[in-house]
Amino acid sequence: MISPSAYPWAEGETLGQHLDERGIPRRDFLEYCGKMAVILGIGSAAAPRVAKALESVKRPSVVWLQLQECTGCVESVLRTENPSIGDLLLDVISLDYNHTLMAGAGKAVEKAKTDAMAANKGKYLLVVSGSIPTKENDIYTMIGGKTARMQLEEAAEGCAAIIALGACAHWGGVQGARPNPTGAVGVRDIIKNKPILVVAGCPPIGDTVTATVVHFLTFGALPEMDREGRPLFAYGERIHDQCQRRAHFDAGQFVETFDDKGAREGWCLYQVGCKGPATFSPCPIFKWNTRTSWPIEAGHPCIGCTEPYFWDTMTPFYGRLPDVAGFGIEKRVDTIGASLAIGAAAGVAAHATMTVLHQMKRRKATRQVPEATEDEGANNG
Amino acid sequence: MNVTSDRSARHPPGAGFLEHFGKPVPRERGDFTWVYLWGAPLRIMHWIAAVCIAALVISGLYIGRPYFATAGEASSHFMMGKFRFVHFTAAAVIVMTGIVRVYWLFAGNAFERLPALFPVTPRNLLNMWRVVRTYFNLHTEEQPHFIGHNPLAQSAYTGVYLMMVVMVVTGFTLYGQSNPTGIIYHSLSWVPALFGGLQIVRLVHHALTWAFVIFVVIHVYLAVRADYVERAGVISSILTGGRFVSSSDHFEDLDLSTGHPHPWPKE
Ligand code: HEM
Ligand code: SF4
Numbered sequence: 208m209i210s211p212s213a214y215p216w217a218e219g220e221t222l223g224q225h226l227d228e229r230g231i232p233r234r235d236f237l238e239y240c241g242k243m244a245v246i247l248g249i250g251s252a253a254a255p256r257v258a259k260a261l262e263s264v265k266r267p268s269v270v271w272l273q274l275q276e277c278t279g280c281v282e283s284v285l286r287t288e289n290p291s292i293g294d295l296l297l298d299v300i301s302l303d304y305n306h307t308l309m310a311g312a313g314k315a316v317e318k319a320k321t322d323a324m325a326a327n328k329g330k331y332l333l334v335v336s337g338s339i340p341t342k343e344n345d346i347y348t349m350i351g352g353k354t355a356r357m358q359l360e361e362a363a364e365g366c367a368a369i370i371a372l373g374a375c376a377h378w379g380g381v382q383g384a385r386p387n388p389t390g391a392v393g394v395r396d397i398i399k400n401k402p403i404l405v406v407a408g409c410p411p412i413g414d415t416v417t418a419t420v421v422h423f424l425t426f427g428a429l430p431e432m433d434r435e436g437r438p439l440f441a442y443g444e445r446i447h448d449q450c451q452r453r454a455h456f457d458a459g460q461f462v463e464t465f466d467d468k469g470a471r472e473g474w475c476l477y478q479v480g481c482k483g484p485a486t487f488s489p490c491p492i493f494k495w496n497t498r499t500s501w502p503i504e505a506g507h508p509c510i511g512c513t514e515p516y517f518w519d520t521m522t523p524f525y526g527r528l529p530d531v532a533g534f535g536i537e538k539r540v541d542t543i544g545a546s547l548a549i550g551a552a553a554g555v556a557a558h559a560t561m562t563v564l565h566q567m568k569r570r571k572a573t574r575q576v577p578e579a580t581e582d583e584g585a586n587n588g
Numbered sequence: 589m590n591v592t593s594d595r596s597a598r599h600p601p602g603a604g605f606l607e608h609f610g611k612p613v614p615r616e617r618g619d620f621t622w623v624y625l626w627g628a629p630l631r632i633m634h635w636i637a638a639v640c641i642a643a644l645v646i647s648g649l650y651i652g653r654p655y656f657a658t659a660g661e662a663s664s665h666f667m668m669g670k671f672r673f674v675h676f677t678a679a680a681v682i683v684m685t686g687i688v689r690v691y692w693l694f695a696g697n698a699f700e701r702l703p704a705l706f707p708v709t710p711r712n713l714l715n716m717w718r719v720v721r722t723y724f725n726l727h728t729e730e731q732p733h734f735i736g737h738n739p740l741a742q743s744a745y746t747g748v749y750l751m752m753v754v755m756v757v758t759g760f761t762l763y764g765q766s767n768p769t770g771i772i773y774h775s776l777s778w779v780p781a782l783f784g785g786l787q788i789v790r791l792v793h794h795a796l797t798w799a800f801v802i803f804v805v806i807h808v809y810l811a812v813r814a815d816y817v818e819r820a821g822v823i824s825s826i827l828t829g830g831r832f833v834s835s836s837d838h839f840e841d842l843d844l845s846t847g848h849p850h851p852w853p854k855e
Contacts (some may be wrong), residue, residue: 459667485786520785544798
């Protein structure tokens with residue numbers, strides 16, 4: 208698929224020349240630039256600018272570290288049925304180092320990496336997928352005899368910018384879920400002195416990565432980001448506010464079980480635990496697998512995988528609210544709340560009975576001294 | 589201080605009728621004084637808040653667990669939309685009311701001002717304990733009397749104010765999510781960070797709803813109970829602003845001879 212490419216992008220050759228050589232029609236290239244300009248939120252009118260910048264780009268150096276992870280991000284980003292220009296772009300820019308995709312192995316490969324980093328010092332783009340384990344002196348992930356932290360710190364040293372790819376590099380991922388036995392953390396917890404962009408998701412959508420790379424190549428800088436470090440062009444809006452089932456939400460039409468009428472009619476998945484109202488992600492627009500579909504379109508509630516700590520805070524995936532812990536068994540907040548309210552009402556009824564009985568006794572006693580000036584007492588309400 | 593009628597000589601109307609059934613109403617005797625306590629702004633705010641809280645709880649519980657299954661086209665319904673509209677409108681009203689209440693913490697009378705919210709004196713600890721005892725009908729002769737709120741009631745009301753602040757903060761945090769470039773989103777972006785995620789914010793917002801339900805149940809009961817036990821017109825005081833007190837009563841927070849009410853006097 209990706210590397211080793213049959214058409215290596217030669218040193219010194221521009222991207223325009225390289226695409227020519229590969230026989231990519233210019234029309235396709237311009238179309239692609241237009242699409243990217245739209246995704247980046249700079250408008251299709253900016254397409255010529257993107258095209259011009261991309262055409263003259265010389266082969267950038269990219270180092271891709273995979274630390275404590277499952278390789279799903281690489282799969283998501285690179286594996287598509289018909290390679291588009293976007294995939295090609297990733298193909299051609301790639302890759303001085305990626306241990307899953309490289310043909311070589313062992314010491315030679317580690318040397319290739321250090322050579323590339325030395326040759327492109329201050330200029331290469333570092334892509335990181337996977338988390339960094341920090342417990343027991345970082346021993347839980349070792350690559351080429353070094354811990355993940357050492358690998359990351361070494362590679363970050365001379366890079367121009369970092370793309371943290373996927374939930375693991377974002378905040379720790381599934382291995383960072385409670386109780387986080389390896390002490391997994393994200394890239395931003397380790398590296399503080401480089402621009403870091405987070406392409407969030409478990410895994411993220413490939414288009415987001417290519418668009419970010421295009422932005423980096425066009426403008427020489429990372430795009431605008433939110434507090435999480437996610438690019439705003441992709442993560443600027445909630446799923447809930449872009450969702451094709453939203454009309455059913457407003458109407459009050461909800462799927463209650465996955466085999467009911469509502470499910471067949473494509474109603475809103477709120478009641479079966481959809482986390483769209485708490486999740487910022489481009490899924491409804493970019494979609495998955497060369498724009499085939501996306502979870503909610505396919506009938507599955509969003510699990511909120513672009514949000515930090517989603518394994519802890521977005522679970523249960525098929526329930527709307529987090530479970531209330533500490534009762535031995537899992538109980539929903541409504542069960543507890545309603546029980547307490549009923550308890551309060553019952554307590555009030557019992558107390559009222561007691562008060563009435565007490566007052567009746569008391570008043571009976573008072574009645575026997577009808578002329579008493581003793582007052583009943585005053586308010587305390 | 590508004591002094592009105594002396595009711596000592598009068599029988600309550602209808603007392604004869606009730607006596608017929610063997611249940612004489614105890615007659616009130618002595619000098620009665622009408623004490624004006626709650627200013628009109630406070631009373632209006634109380635009832636606006638009551639209506640808003642009812643609307644917020646009902647619409648909130650629907651938002652949290654929508655249940656009217658509606659068949660047909662989405663375009664022919666707007667059920668969730670309507671409940672959310674009610675919720676957000678009531679939210680806006682209660683925030684406005686809250687702003688006036690904050691102003692009234694400085695402009696109101698002694699019972700409505702900021703210091704009145706915090707009955708933190710050693711004497712009040714003892715009084716709080718005595719109030720609790722009388723709620724169990726024990727040692728009722730030692731019940732301390734207050735013209736305003738007793739310290740236990742006041743603590744509950746202050747707690748409700750704080751709960752409302754949490755509701756408003758969490759509610760507007762959820763509300764702001766739909767416009768992430770807006771001012772609400774940005775000014776409240778510390779909230780999800782503080783709670784550990786938006787879902788926790790949602791959970792807190794949802795769970796506290798039940799605290800309001802429980803509060804309303806107990807609050808209404810205790811008001812009715814006070815009216816029943818003490819026959820001092822406590823419910824009427826949130827409508828008219830004042831109530832009658834007998835000159836023979838001793839109040840912790842009112843000196844009838846000087847006519848200077850003050851909550852939580854130092855000794
Ligand atoms: C006594 C006051 C309030 C009560 C009892 C209340 C109750 C509730 C409840 C039970 C929910 C459902 C939560 C869930 O399960 O997701 C909810 C949702 C919500 N509330 Fe409140 N709320 C109150 C005040 C407010 C205020 C002041 C605001 C400010 C705008 C607000 C905004 C919201 C929003 C935005 C939602 C989520 C609606 C959605 O996701 O569509 N609430 N409220
Ligand atoms: S399916 Fe999820 S994201 Fe879509 S409208 Fe319903 S709750 Fe919102």
